[in-house]
Structure formats: structure tokens, C-alpha cells
Amino acid sequence: MDLATRVLELESENSALQRTVDALIKRMDGLLDSASNQFDTFSKSVTLQQIVGRRTQELARITEDARNEAARRRKAEELMRSERRLLSSVLLHIPHLISWKDLSGAYLGCNRSFAQAVGLSDPEAIKGLHDQNLDWQPAQPELSFQREHDVLFARLPITDSEEAFVSVDGHVHTYLVSTVPMHNGESQLTGVLSIYADITDRKNLESQLLHAQKLESIGQLAAGIAHEINTPAQYVSDNIRFILDEFHDIMRILKLFESLLCASSPERSWEDRQAEMKLALDAADYNYLINEIPCALEQSVEGIGRIAHIVKAMKDFSHPGSGVKERADLNQAIESTATVCSNRWKVVSDLVLDLDPQLPNVPCLISEINQAILNIIVNAADAIESRYKQTGTKGTITITTRQVDDHVVAEFTDNGGGIPQSIRHKIFDPFFTTKDVGKGTGQGLAISRDVIVQKHGGSLDCSVNEGESTTFRILLPLNAEMRHSRVA
Amino acid sequence: MNEQRTRVLFVDDESLILKAMQRQCRRIRPAWDAHFAESGYAALDMLEEWQVDVIISDMRMPGMTGAEFLATARERWPATHRMILSGQTDQSSLLEGVGAVHRFLQKPCDMKQIIYSIEQSLQLRKEMCDSQLNTYITKLESLPVINSVYRDLMTALDDPNVSIDSIADIVSRDAGLSVKVLQLVNSAFYCIPRRIDSIVDAVRRIGLSNLQSLALIANIFRTLDNDNEWNTVLSQLWAACIDTGACAEQYAKLHNQPPCVCSEARIGGMLSLIGRVILVAFQPEKAKELLNIGERDSIPLLDAEQKVCGIRQQVVGAYSLGIWAFDERLIDAVLHQYNPANASVYDLTHPAVYVHAARATIRTHRLTDDVNVDIESLASIGFDVELFEQLKHAA
The missing domain is CATH 1.10.287 (Helix Hairpins)
Structure with a gap:
């Protein structure tokens, strides 16, 4: 606002200056006329002539400066206007929800997408409102609160925190929320700015894929069971x-x-x-x-x-699970899953279970961990089957569990000959499979790793003893909590 | 040792199954000389020592699979009767690579049923071997009844989310099958007011579960009817089979039978003349003789058949269906189509009754013989005899 006023002021100053210069030029013209008359009269007065010449030059320079200054200011003003247009256009059209708040949690502003999401027709109307005044509520309020609190406290941005909100129409949308601290010129903290990316559709696809993979394996298991x-x-x-x-x-x-x-x-x-x-x-x-x-x-x-x-x-x-992490017995999960798919391994392999009876219960989404265990056991059985098919002897699948510091480790070793070096880096890629068409979608390990890493903060990796055996290792943290991924 | 004792070898990797079978066997057939082996290897060792009449083997076993074992047994002891008793449920994997097995039973299966099937199957084989058809047995046992369309269809039908459109696509790829699907759906017994010309509509009408058996039957016909001067006769027989199937299904429906029984009735009806189809296909010259004798001496076709070919068509049919892994009840229905009272079960839940009634109702060709109905016997098990008279009259 200040700038626009200032530009207007400058413009009027400028035209006033222009008028003064014009008047001066007029007067100088008059003066020149009379001076030339006087020159005739005092033709010998060289000094006056010199003075006039000097003044004329000076005047021309001033005029030029004034014109340049006016042009420069017009240009700056134009630039400013176009940038402002760009910014408001970006804010207007970006599908992401953007809002900013002061330290007290009162909204300072938002873009149109945010206003629409919270059921306001005018983004200006958000000013001064607090979260509790809105028809748009986080599914887990403590999570949103914690995020903003963490940003203000640590003065560091938090990116891509996955949060669900119940929107005005009652539907639950999932957003990836990034929050950054805002500072004024003196680098004093003034509030937070948050950007919400709606990933509901992607989440739905993901869960469908997960579900499809589970159904696929249940379908394959059904005949065996x-x-x-x-x-x-x-x-x-x-x-x-x-x-x-x-x-x-x-x-x-x-x-x-x-x-x-x-x-x-x-x-x-x-x-x-x-x-x-x-x-x-x-x-x-x-x-x-x-x-x-x-x-x-x-x-x-x-x-x-x-x-x-x-x-x-x-x-x-x-068991579909409650959708949130609960403490579960990993040993039991391994035994049940091995029983369910026993038809896949029994004929080709012996199963050795070396499970730590002292193993503490692990906080996890048990249904998804079961699925990961199943994928690994079935892969192991397939590896053994293809290695021992001709010989008519049995292979061995060994499963061990133990606690290492604040983690639980489950290792699945099969003596199915290992994974060839050339494809080892691809085994966790989605859609990568060595199985015949119709026998595997190549989703198993990709989804398993995603579930263990993204949802549990654990790890799934694989080590190979070339020509001999493969070991898959699942590592799950015992103190898993709902933590945000932080940008260092 | 008594030469007449039936020597039976059971093979299963689960020793508890063998023990239970042993107990039942000892009780039901104490005269049998029964042996039990826990693996294909042990079974082959036993076969070296003893001459065995029948092998009943599991499929999924560690080391040597049932398929491998039976293939070896077939090669080395071809005269041995081979049967499968499997717990596997998906048919497509069962039919792969087994080669000629004479019977196919699914676990869990009552031991009485197993014994009934063993004896029936042995009896059929004996009749086949005694007949003049014995030279064709090897040919029959190696008939390729499964082609790629059938295989694709089975795979697609195994998929619970399969769409009618994609099934119709597979059917359309096979002109012969398409024609037969349309023939079936337009059979008078389906009572569909308008003619159905689209495969998609036909498939929807027939239902996916029935399509599989239809494809198999269509394939059997195709395998048999190449370069045969009797092709016209075969296609007329086929038409009769279609009508018999549709008619048998109607009877089952009108007796308020569940869909599975209705479906069995239809498939049984469609397969009821498969034995004659095989006889005509294998021995066209006999078929001519058959008709001549029948007309000259005015004796029933079935008796003429026995006289000329040394065997009756239903025996050939039942024997073949065993080889093609059809269900026991269907084999029973085909075998006892002339006298359902002889089937393992004689009541309204067994397809034999409806196949019998349908065979008696439909007569469209001189190669489809008259079937005599024992009205009183049918009435005694609750069969609607009036309905039979109505349909027969209408046909």
C-alpha cells in the first residue's frame, strides 16, 4: 500500500517539477530574447553571454535528470504491479491450501483454496479466527497442534506430515502438511505458515493396492489352506x-x-x-x-x-487390525503366517523356528506386518522350490527373532541359492518379479518395505550369500511413536 | 495267494490318511489285498515287487509329486488302473501334466465312495478291454481334450473379479465354441423368447460356472469330429446332446433342485451320448452296421450296439469321463442314464434321474435311442411324472 501511495506522490511531484521546468524554460526563452536585445546593446559584454550559456546547459541537465527519474519510477512501479499480480494469481490458483497464523494461533490470512476448504467464501474472512472457529477439524487435533508447536519451538520447518482433516462436507481428506516459521525484518518470530497438499486420491489408490495385494495373496493361499x-x-x-x-x-x-x-x-x-x-x-x-x-x-x-x-x-x-499401531507378539505373527502358507513351503522345505521367547511385544500394524512376513516366506519357498525341484530333496527356511537394543529383529533365511547380483538392486522395486506371469505381481517386497519403513520407521533389507542363501531382515523399533519426519 | 483278490495300492505322504484308509478298507473290503505307501519312491518299490490292479495316489507330495509318480507308473506298468485322490481344489492345476489317469477323486472323500469308484472304474475298464474297442483305449487315453482356449477360460474363470466381457472375448476367439454356446442358449428348453446372437448375452445367460464344462464338451466333440464321413451325424448328435442337457436342467429346476444339481443335470445330459459319439468317431463302419442291424432286426439300438461293438455307449462314455477328470456324480449319471435306480444314490438330488428323464424326453435322431422309463419307480422317489408326460408330449 505504501508503495502505491509513494508512487502517486512521486508522480505528482514529478509533474510539478515538469511544470516548473517548463515555466523556467519559457522564462529563459524570454530572458534570452531580452538578453539578445541587450547583447545588441552591450555587444561587448562577453561575461553575460557566458553566464547565460552556462545557465542554459545547467537547466537542460536538470530537465534531463528529472525526465530520467520519472521514467525509472514508472518502470519500478510497473514491475511491482506485475509481481503483485503474479503472487496473488499464484495464491489464487494453487490447489494447495495455504494459511498463516500469528504466535497466538490467530489466522492472519489464507489463500482461496484454504478458504474454500474451511467453508469461507472470502479469504479475508479468516483474519483473526482460530482453528476452533472453523468447520474444518483435524482428525487428530493433537497431531496438528504438535506440528505447529514444534515449528515455533524449534524454529525449524516440518515437511510432509501426513494428517487427516474432516472437511466441511464431512469427508475425511488426507493432506501432506508442511509448516515453516515466519520472521519479520529483524528476524523475530512472528508466526507460522502452513501448506497443505491434498493426497486423498493417492492414499486411496495406495490402500487399494495394498488391499489388492493382500487379496491376491489370500486368493493364492485359499487353495493351499x-x-x-x-x-x-x-x-x-x-x-x-x-x-x-x-x-x-x-x-x-x-x-x-x-x-x-x-x-x-x-x-x-x-x-x-x-x-x-x-x-x-x-x-x-x-x-x-x-x-x-x-x-x-x-x-x-x-x-x-x-x-x-x-x-x-x-x-x-x-485380522484387519484397528488401523493404529498396537503392541503385538511378532513370534505369534510369524507362527500364524507360516501356518497359513504352509502349503506353499511344506512340500519343498523344512521350517526351523528359532524365536526368542523373551521377545517384547512390538508396536505395529499387525495386519501389514503379517503381509510382509507372508511375502518373505512365500518368496523363500519359491526360491527353494526352483533350486531343489530337480533333486527331490528339501531345503530349509530358518526364522529367528531377537531383541537388539531398542529394536526387534526378525531374520528369514532360505537356502534357495541366493539372489543373482544382477537383479539384487531391483528386488524392492514395484512390479519387479522373477515369477511367471500370473504368479506374482512384483508388489510384495515393494509394499512390504514401504510399510515397514514409512509406517513403522523400521527397515527391511536383504543380504545374500551367493549361490547359497538369502536372508531378509525386518527391524522394528520398540519405541515407535507418531513422529514427524523433520528436515534437518 | 488268491488270484481274484483286488490288489490296491494307496499312496499319500500323510501317514494318518493311510492309517485311516487301512482301517476302513479292512472293514469294508476285507478281501482286498491293500498296500500303503508314504511316497512315490516307496510306491515304485512296491510296484516292482507286486502286481497291482489299482493305484490311488495323492498329488502334492514332497520329493516325487503324484503326477511324476503316476507318469512313471503308467510308463512301466501300463495295465495298472490309475486314480487320483487329491486335496487340491483348483482344477486347472490338476489337469496339467497328469496324462491319462482313469479317475479323479477329491478329498475329503468318503471311503465308501472311494471304494465304489474304484470298483466301478475297474469294472468299466474291464468291459472296455473285453470289447472290440480295446484297441482304441490307448487312443482314447491320449485324446487332447484341453486346448489353449479351454486353458485360458479356466484361468479366467478362476479369477473372482473376471468380467463377462473378457470371458466372452475368450469364447469369441474360438469359432467352434462360440457356435456351441449360441446353440445351447437358443435351445428350446431354455425358453428364451428371443433369439440370442451375441456371445456376451449368451455367456451371461449360461452362467460362468457352466461355461467351463461346455468348453470342455465342445472340445471333446471337436477332437473327435475331424475328417470323418460321419461329421453330419456327429453334429446331429451334438444337437441332441444340447437339447438333452437343457431338458435335464429344466427337470432339475422344476424339482426345485439347487443350482449345483441343475448344473450337473445339464452337463450330464450334454454328456449322455458322448460314448456313442466316440464309437461313431472311432469306428464309423460299425456305426453303419449298427443302424442297419437295428432297423433290420428291429432291436433296440443299445442292444445292437452291444452286438456290433461289444459294448454299450454309456460304458464308453463313463469310462472316458473318468479319464477326463469329470466329477463322480456325472460319471454315475451318464453310466446309469438308462436305469438311474442303479446309481450310487437314487433320489431327486442325483443328476442321474434328470439325465434319464431328459434322455427319454428327447429323441431327434436315429442314433439317439429310445430310453424306457419306469414311471412307477420314478414316482416312488417323488419325481413329477405328469411333468414328464407334458414335456415328452411337447418335444
Whole structure:
């Protein structure tokens, strides 16, 4: 504002100056006329002539300066105007939401996108409002508060904090929020400026991809699980039918015994009756039955236990989780996931579990960790299968867990021959796969790493013993909290 | 050792399954000489020692897979009857690379059913071997019934999110299959008021689950009907099969059967004459003789068939369906189409009843023989006999 006024002032000063100069030139012209007359009169007065000449030059210079100054100021003013237009146009059209606040948390201004998002028709209306006055609320208020607080406190920017807000229409939008401190000329902190990038669509795609990958693996697992359940179902049902059939025979024998032992039974010698009983027992193959029936029952119980175990593992594995990190038993997650996919490894590999019984529960999104474990085990089984297919022998998958300082480490080692050097750097790339078309989407490891690194602040890496084995190592922090990624 | 004892070898990597089978076997068929092996290797060792009539093998085993074991067994002991008892559920992987297996059973399967299937299958094979058709058995066992379109279709149908359009695309790639899909959907028994000309509409109408079997059947016909002077007859037989299938499905529907039974009834109906198709395709000269004898001596076609070919068409059909891994109930329905009371189960839940009724209803060609219906027997299990009279009259 000041500048515009100043420009106007300068413009009027300038035209006043111009007028003075013009008047001066007019007067000088008059003076020159009369001087030339006088020259005729005092033609010998050289001094006067010199003075006039000098003054004329001086005057011309002043005039020139004044003209230059006016032009320069017009140019500066034009530049200023175009920059201002650019800035307001950027603020106006940028899809990102931008707002700035003073130290007390009162809004100083915002752009149109922000105003629209919070349900204001005029960006000017935001001035003086606080967050609680708006129809636009953060899904986790403490997270937003913490962000601004951290920026003001540390005087350092925070970039790309992922936060959800409930917008005016009731929909939840996810934003990447970056907040920077604002300073005045004397580098005094005056407030914060925040920029919000709406990533809701991308998040939806991501979660769809995650979901699709999970569905893909569940689909692939379903046939295997059915096979795992069908096996015990087959022998349990056979055994129970056997017992049922034999039970009828046993009942017949018991009834016979009852009648033979009954006091009112016909007058027959004890030996006679004994012989009949023995005959009945032999006919029913009694000695075989007293051995086989308990075995059949025990094996049926074992089979039912196996089915129950698989069903429980499926339940553990497919647990959707609450969406927030909860402390979970990683050992149990590994056991359940290995059971769920046992059909994929059992035929080709032995599984050695070396799980630390003292392992503390890890804060994590268990459903996504299960998925990562599954991807790694299935990859290990596939590697072993392709290595040992010809030889007809079994490979080994070894899984260990332990605590290292404030981290939990899970290592998955397979002796499937390792990953060739040439593709080792690509294994975490999305869509990279060595499997046949239709057998893998190449999403498994990419998503697993993303989940472990981005959502857990952990790590997933891989080391190879060329020609021998591959080890995947998952590292999860025990003290994981909701922290913002900070720009150093 | 008694030469007549049936020698059976069970192969499964799960010892508890073998133990349970052993118990059941001992009880139900004490006369059997049953052996049990926990791996393909152990089974091959046993085969070296004993002559075995039937092998029943699991598919997924460590070391040597069931497919590898059965392939070796087939090569070394071709006379052995081979059956699969598998817990795997996706059919596409089952059919791959197995080669000729005579029967295909799915876990869990009642031991009584397993024994029934073993005996039925052995009996069919014996009849086949005794007949003059025995020279064709090898040919029959190596018929390539699975082509790439069928394979693609199976893969696509396994995908739960598959769209009708993409299925219709696959069907359209195969002119023969497209024609048969349209024929089926326009069969009078579907009672669709307007003619359907688009594959997409036809596929939608038929339903995805039925398409797979239709593709397989279409493929069997195609495999059989090349360069045969009886091609016209075969295509007429095909038309009769289509109508029989649609009719059997109607009967099942009108008896309020669940979709799976209706579907079995239709497939069973469509396959009911597959044995005759094979006979005509393999021995065209016999087919001529067959018709002549039938007309000259005015004896039923089936008896003429027995006289000329030494075998009845339903036996050839049932035997072939076993090789092509069709479901036990379908094999039963085809085998007992002339007398459903002999099927493993004789009630309204079994497709044999509807296939039987449909065969008796439809008669469009001289190679589709008359089927006599025992009205009283059908009525006794609750079959709507009036409906039968109506449909027969309408046909």
C-alpha cells in the first residue's frame, strides 16, 4: 500500500517539477530574447553571454535528470504491479491450501483454496479466527497442534506430515502438511505458515493396492489352506466312520454278553457261554479293535486339532487390525503366517523356528506386518522350490527373532541359492518379479518395505550369500511413536 | 495267494490318511489285498515287487509329486488302473501334466465312495478291454481334450473379479465354441423368447460356472469330429446332446433342485451320448452296421450296439469321463442314464434321474435311442411324472 501511495506522490511531484521546468524554460526563452536585445546593446559584454550559456546547459541537465527519474519510477512501479499480480494469481490458483497464523494461533490470512476448504467464501474472512472457529477439524487435533508447536519451538520447518482433516462436507481428506516459521525484518518470530497438499486420491489408490495385494495373496493361499484342511478332514472322517461302524459290532457283542451273563439266561454251562462269547469276540476281530479304536480316536483328535490350528492361524493372519499401531507378539505373527502358507513351503522345505521367547511385544500394524512376513516366506519357498525341484530333496527356511537394543529383529533365511547380483538392486522395486506371469505381481517386497519403513520407521533389507542363501531382515523399533519426519 | 483278490495300492505322504484308509478298507473290503505307501519312491518299490490292479495316489507330495509318480507308473506298468485322490481344489492345476489317469477323486472323500469308484472304474475298464474297442483305449487315453482356449477360460474363470466381457472375448476367439454356446442358449428348453446372437448375452445367460464344462464338451466333440464321413451325424448328435442337457436342467429346476444339481443335470445330459459319439468317431463302419442291424432286426439300438461293438455307449462314455477328470456324480449319471435306480444314490438330488428323464424326453435322431422309463419307480422317489408326460408330449 505504501508503495502505491509513494508512487502517486512521486508522480505528482514529478509533474510539478515538469511544470516548473517548463515555466523556467519559457522564462529563459524570454530572458534570452531580452538578453539578445541587450547583447545588441552591450555587444561587448562577453561575461553575460557566458553566464547565460552556462545557465542554459545547467537547466537542460536538470530537465534531463528529472525526465530520467520519472521514467525509472514508472518502470519500478510497473514491475511491482506485475509481481503483485503474479503472487496473488499464484495464491489464487494453487490447489494447495495455504494459511498463516500469528504466535497466538490467530489466522492472519489464507489463500482461496484454504478458504474454500474451511467453508469461507472470502479469504479475508479468516483474519483473526482460530482453528476452533472453523468447520474444518483435524482428525487428530493433537497431531496438528504438535506440528505447529514444534515449528515455533524449534524454529525449524516440518515437511510432509501426513494428517487427516474432516472437511466441511464431512469427508475425511488426507493432506501432506508442511509448516515453516515466519520472521519479520529483524528476524523475530512472528508466526507460522502452513501448506497443505491434498493426497486423498493417492492414499486411496495406495490402500487399494495394498488391499489388492493382500487379496491376491489370500486368493493364492485359499487353495493351499483348503488342501491343508482337506487332509485332516479326510482321515478324521474316515476314522469316525470306522469307529461308528465298529461301535455297532461292539454293541452287538455287549448285548450278547448281557444276555449270556444274565441270571435268567437259559440253562447253559458257563463253559458253553464262555465259548460263545469268545466266538463273538473273534468274529468281531476284538484284538484288532481294542488296538485300533483308541488309535483312530487319538488320530481324529489330532486331526481336529490340526484343523483348529489352521483356522486360528487364518483368523490371526486375516485380522484387519484397528488401523493404529498396537503392541503385538511378532513370534505369534510369524507362527500364524507360516501356518497359513504352509502349503506353499511344506512340500519343498523344512521350517526351523528359532524365536526368542523373551521377545517384547512390538508396536505395529499387525495386519501389514503379517503381509510382509507372508511375502518373505512365500518368496523363500519359491526360491527353494526352483533350486531343489530337480533333486527331490528339501531345503530349509530358518526364522529367528531377537531383541537388539531398542529394536526387534526378525531374520528369514532360505537356502534357495541366493539372489543373482544382477537383479539384487531391483528386488524392492514395484512390479519387479522373477515369477511367471500370473504368479506374482512384483508388489510384495515393494509394499512390504514401504510399510515397514514409512509406517513403522523400521527397515527391511536383504543380504545374500551367493549361490547359497538369502536372508531378509525386518527391524522394528520398540519405541515407535507418531513422529514427524523433520528436515534437518 | 488268491488270484481274484483286488490288489490296491494307496499312496499319500500323510501317514494318518493311510492309517485311516487301512482301517476302513479292512472293514469294508476285507478281501482286498491293500498296500500303503508314504511316497512315490516307496510306491515304485512296491510296484516292482507286486502286481497291482489299482493305484490311488495323492498329488502334492514332497520329493516325487503324484503326477511324476503316476507318469512313471503308467510308463512301466501300463495295465495298472490309475486314480487320483487329491486335496487340491483348483482344477486347472490338476489337469496339467497328469496324462491319462482313469479317475479323479477329491478329498475329503468318503471311503465308501472311494471304494465304489474304484470298483466301478475297474469294472468299466474291464468291459472296455473285453470289447472290440480295446484297441482304441490307448487312443482314447491320449485324446487332447484341453486346448489353449479351454486353458485360458479356466484361468479366467478362476479369477473372482473376471468380467463377462473378457470371458466372452475368450469364447469369441474360438469359432467352434462360440457356435456351441449360441446353440445351447437358443435351445428350446431354455425358453428364451428371443433369439440370442451375441456371445456376451449368451455367456451371461449360461452362467460362468457352466461355461467351463461346455468348453470342455465342445472340445471333446471337436477332437473327435475331424475328417470323418460321419461329421453330419456327429453334429446331429451334438444337437441332441444340447437339447438333452437343457431338458435335464429344466427337470432339475422344476424339482426345485439347487443350482449345483441343475448344473450337473445339464452337463450330464450334454454328456449322455458322448460314448456313442466316440464309437461313431472311432469306428464309423460299425456305426453303419449298427443302424442297419437295428432297423433290420428291429432291436433296440443299445442292444445292437452291444452286438456290433461289444459294448454299450454309456460304458464308453463313463469310462472316458473318468479319464477326463469329470466329477463322480456325472460319471454315475451318464453310466446309469438308462436305469438311474442303479446309481450310487437314487433320489431327486442325483443328476442321474434328470439325465434319464431328459434322455427319454428327447429323441431327434436315429442314433439317439429310445430310453424306457419306469414311471412307477420314478414316482416312488417323488419325481413329477405328469411333468414328464407334458414335456415328452411337447418335444
